[in-house]
Amino acid sequence: MLTVLLALALQALPLPRMVDIPAGTFWMGTDNPSMEDWDEAPRREVKVDAFRMSATEITNAQYEAFDPTHKRGEQGFSTGDDEAVIMVSWDDAMAYCRWLSEQTGKHYRLPTEEEWEYACRAGTTTDYNTGDTFPESQWKVQKNTRDKELISLQVAQFEPNAWGLYDMHGNVEEWCADYYGDTEFRVVRGGSHNTPVRYLRSANRSASVQSDRSVLLGFRVVESPSALWHTRDGALRSGTPYRWKRIRRKPVFLEPIPYVLEPTGHTPFYAHNHQPALTWTQHGELLAIWFSTDAEAGREMVVLKSLFKNGQWTPAELFYKVPDRNMTGSALLTLEDGRMFHLQGIGDAGEWKDLALGLRESTDGGWHWSSTELIEPEHRVRHQVIAGPIVTKDGRILLCCDAGPDGEAGTSLHVSKDGGQTWEDTGSTIAGIHAGIVERKDGSLMAFGRGNAIDGHMPCSISYDGGYTWTYSATEFPPIGSGQRLVLKRLQEGPIMLCSFGENGLFVALSYDEGATWPVKKLLTDGKTRVLDGGAWTGTFTMDATHAEPKGYLACTQSPDGMIHLLSSRVHYRFNLRWIEK
Numbered sequence: 001m002l003t004v005l006l007a008l009a010l011q012a013l014p015l016p017r018m019v020d021i022p023a024g025t026f027w028m029g030t031d032n033p034s035m036e037d038w039d040e041a042p043r044r045e046v047k048v049d050a051f052r053m054s055a056t057e058i059t060n061a062q063y064e065a066f067d068p069t070h071k072r073g074e075q076g077f078s079t080g081d082d083e084a085v086i087m088v089s090w091d092d093a094m095a096y097c098r099w100l101s102e103q104t105g106k107h108y109r110l111p112t113e114e115e116w117e118y119a120c121r122a123g124t125t126t127d128y129n130t131g132d133t134f135p136e137s138q139w140k141v142q143k144n145t146r147d148k149e150l151i152s153l154q155v156a157q158f159e160p161n162a163w164g165l166y167d168m169h170g171n172v173e174e175w176c177a178d179y180y181g182d183t184e185f186r187v188v189r190g191g192s193h194n195t196p197v198r199y200l201r202s203a204n205r206s207a208s209v210q211s212d213r214s215v216l217l218g219f220r221v222v223e224s225p226s227a228l229w230h231t232r233d234g235a236l237r238s239g240t241p242y243r244w245k246r247i248r249r250k251p252v253f254l255e256p257i258p259y260v261l262e263p264t265g266h267t268p269f270y271a272h273n274h275q276p277a278l279t280w281t282q283h284g285e286l287l288a289i290w291f292s293t294d295a296e297a298g299r300e301m302v303v304l305k306s307l308f309k310n311g312q313w314t315p316a317e318l319f320y321k322v323p324d325r326n327m328t329g330s331a332l333l334t335l336e337d338g339r340m341f342h343l344q345g346i347g348d349a350g351e352w353k354d355l356a357l358g359l360r361e362s363t364d365g366g367w368h369w370s371s372t373e374l375i376e377p378e379h380r381v382r383h384q385v386i387a388g389p390i391v392t393k394d395g396r397i398l399l400c401c402d403a404g405p406d407g408e409a410g411t412s413l414h415v416s417k418d419g420g421q422t423w424e425d426t427g428s429t430i431a432g433i434h435a436g437i438v439e440r441k442d443g444s445l446m447a448f449g450r451g452n453a454i455d456g457h458m459p460c461s462i463s464y465d466g467g468y469t470w471t472y473s474a475t476e477f478p479p480i481g482s483g484q485r486l487v488l489k490r491l492q493e494g495p496i497m498l499c500s501f502g503e504n505g506l507f508v509a510l511s512y513d514e515g516a517t518w519p520v521k522k523l524l525t526d527g528k529t530r531v532l533d534g535g536a537w538t539g540t541f542t543m544d545a546t547h548a549e550p551k552g553y554l555a556c557t558q559s560p561d562g563m564i565h566l567l568s569s570r571v572h573y574r575f576n577l578r579w580i581e582k
Contacts, residue, residue, distance in 0.1 A: 013103065014061045014081075016054035018223055019164040023050040026118050027125060030203045035268055036300040039181075039323065040203045048118045052223040053111060056155035056166045057084040057174060058096065066099045067092075076150045077193075077215045083153040084172045084218040090186045090210040093175045093219040100221065110177040111222040113205075116189045120169075120202045122162040127201045128169055129161040134200055140170050140193040144297055144350040146405060148194045148215065169200040172218035173208075180207035184371040185322055192216040195349055199299065199324060206324035209358060209372045214348035214379050244284060244560035251579035252563070253526045256543070259288050259306055259572040260535055263316040268302050270294045274536040275485075276567045277387035279332035279340065280559040281365040285309040288555075288567060289319050289330050289342075299350040301327045308565075313572070320344060320360075322372075328352035329385030331399060334557075336391075340366055341420055343389065343399055348379040353405040355383040359420060375416075375423045381405070382412035382425060387555040388487065392439045395419070398467065400447070402433045407451045407482070411435035413467040426467045431459035434553075436488030438496055440514040448488050448498065453479040458486075458500070460515070476518065477509070478502050483537035485553040487566065492558055493577050499524070499556065499566055505541075505548030506568070508580055522580055524548045524566075524573060535570030 025047045030040035061081035064070050071087070073079045078086045088096075093110060100108040111119070121129055128134045134142075138158045141149045156166040168190055176187040185207035191200035195216070199206065208217060260273045269292055276290040286308035293301035305319035321327065326347030333341040340362040345355035357376035360369040376383060384402035391397055397416040403409045411430035416423045430437070432449015440446055445463040447470075452459050454474035461470040480486060480501050487499040498509045498518070510520035527545040534541055538552050552568030559565060566573040 013065050014059070015100075015104070016056070016058060016062055016221060018052040019055045021048075021051050021053050021115075021119050021163060024048060024118070026121055026123075028114060028117050028203070035270070036294075037204070038266060038268065039205045046114050046118070048114060051111075051115060053115070053119050053165060054220040054222075055160070055164055057172055057218045057220045058093075059083060059155060060085050063088065063096060066096050075148060075215050077148075078153045080152075080154060082155060084155055084167070086153065086172055086215050086218050087213045088175075088218065089213050090175050090208070092213070096219075097221055107224055108221045109224065110175055110219060113176045113178045113187045113189065115222060116174065116176050117202055119163060119165055120161070120190065122165070124162075124202070127203075129202060130169070134169055134197055138170065139197065142170065142193075142195060142197040142200070144196055144299075145194045146297070146351045146353045148349075148354075151193050153193065153218075169202075170195070170197075173206060173216050175208075175217065175219040180205070180323055183207070184210070186210050188217065192349075196299075204324070207322055208325070209322060209346065209356075209374055211374050211377065212346070212348075212356065213377060214356075216348050244280075247561050247563055247576060249578055251582045252574070252576045253579045254574040256530075256532060256571050256573050257313070258533065258535075258570050259308065259313045259567060260290065260570045261306065261313055261315045263304070267304070267316060267318050268292065268300070268321075269304070269316060270300065270302075272296065272536060273304070274569050275328070275330070275387075275553050276555040276569065277330045277332045278555040278557045278565060278567050279334045280557055280565075281334065281340065282338040283309075283365040285365075286557070286559070286565055287332060287340075287366050288313075288572075289332060290569075291327055291330070292316070296328065297326065297351050299324045299326060299347075303327050303330055303344070308572070322346055326350050326352055326355070329355065329383075329401065331385045331387050331389050333389045333391070333397070338365070339363055341389070341397075342369060343375075343385050344372075345383055345385045345401075346372075346374075351405075352384055353381060354379040357383045357385070357401070357414070357423070361420070375420075376414065376425065381409070386411065386434055386436075386485075388436055388489070390437060390439065390490075393443070396466070398437060398439075398445070399423075400430070400435050400437055403429050404433075407433060409433055410452060411447065411449055413437070415467060428463070428468055428470055430461045430470060431472045432461075434485040435461070436486055436498075438488055438490045438515075442514075446488075446496075446515050448475060448477075448486060448500075450480045450484060450486065480551075483551040483553075487554045487556040489556050489558070491564070491577055492562060495577070497556075497564075497580070499554055501549075501551055504546060505543075505550050506552070506554075507548065510577075510580060520581060524575075532571055534568055538569055
């Protein structure tokens with residue numbers, strides 16, 4: 001009787017239809033891939049045992065039998081019963097597999113990466129299981145889109161591959177069981193809607209943060225003779241703190257040097273290196289990070305790093321990359337106790353408009369980092385990270401992010417009141433994108449930004465309630481534009497410092513009265529004539545007694561020895577307060 005009741009109960013559930021995948025061998029990966037596709041090599045022969053795979057991606061109806069609280073229709077996508085479920089994390093997909101196993105008495109799991117590519121190819125060796133091209137009749141907005149175009153995610157609209165599997169190219173990306181190499185990320189395969197067609201290739205490898213949920217991500221399941229779960233533990237190492245020595249009180253301005261140096265080995269390195277972040281470490285070093293890409297809206301974008309130690313910068317190395325995701329916007333922060341935060345915008349595709357906010361922590365001076373926590377997991381505007389977060393006197397951490405992708409969108413403010421564990425978007429908007437922010441002595445906040453000019457001048461935003469409302473006024477400084485980002489920073493000695501751009505280039509200004517007046521203004525040059533390469537949008541320029549760098553994205557830290565380290569898009573400037581004041 002119990003067997004009959006179980007059979008009837010299973011008949012009432014919308015279970016996935018499974019397809020037999022035969023055992024065999026296949027060639028996995030790509031020979032001679034492009035720089036962006038380096039992770040597909042080497043091409044190698046792989047043996048795969050027989051298994052069963054769901055004919056389609058798991059649908060809303062199937063997933064909601066497990067989780068009735070799941071909400072459909074994010075950004076208008078996937079509203080129907082037979083559309084692929086979206087907005088599910090790797091952990092959500094694994095929970096569904098465990099539930100399905102309990103309901104049926106069989107072993108369900110996510111496919112391994114090898115199983116997925118083997119099943120996708122179904123005996124083919126071409127770029128797609130349809131040949132060297134993927135038919136446009138099956139495309140679902142196969143292009144990079146800032147504003148995603150709405151399209152049906154209904155499964156099985158087109159012919160299956162030779163083994164009876166639908167939508168292995170496009171529709172939604174599919175979680176796999178594996179970690180992406182020796183990283184914290186989980187592999188996803190197959191590409192999705194609103195994605196260039198080349199990312200739908202059988203060999204293309206992508207990945208996502210394990211807790212990520214987006215309109216691009218779904219999954220399908222595998223049934224195998226026994227359960228198979230992938231786990232891995234990480235470890236941290238403690239470093240010996242470095243004792244920074246205060247520099248002498250004489251004026252110091254050192255020779256400007258490049259910090260973006262081409263890597264050795266196989267580190268991805270592209271033509272456009274831009275948007276730095278900078279901090280000091282407890283090992284007596286500086287850590288600089290920036291993005292490297294061919295296109296700012298590119299999925300190939302990586303975050304590279306370089307260390308400044310013993311008076312020179314190391315060649316670039318890979319610092320952070322969620323495969324096939326845009327990585328626009330990074331910030332670094334070193335706390336008084338030596339802990340370091342890395343905050344990062346993480347795209348769901350190639351554009352920088354729809355970003356989630358990720359955070360990692362290091363307790364050993366940047367040698368090791370925790371797994372990424374999505375502190376604001378929704379992929380949306382107001383999440384493009386700006387370098388230069390600060391800690392207020394009462395311990396709040398303030399992080400500025402661009403409020404939108406255009407130059408007049410302003411800046412959003414994100415606040416953590418518990419040391420980075422939880423975060424809140426204040427919902428307000430600072431005038432100007434790429435804003436720098438300081439806390440004034442009375443506890444109010446002051447921010448300067450790019451764009452949203454007032455009476456032809458750079459705007460100033462003031463908040464007396466922690467950043468929830470702002471008043472706006474004109475500063476005495478000229479507005480800045482394309483290819484330029486300012487720094488607003490309180491120095492250890494007390495004054496507020498502004499680094500920005502004027503008619504003759506990069507200048508530094510000081511205020512001793514909390515931004516009311518700026519009696520010190522100085523062009524950032526020692527008067528020597530030299531030609532420098534500013535990289536990114538700047539290119540080469542002449543620095544002399546009356547001209548400084550004309551534009552660049554600035555980032556700054558003041559190390560515990562008092563030295564001010566200012567980065568533009570490629571150049572590292574070193575000076576101290578006494579030099580500014582002399």
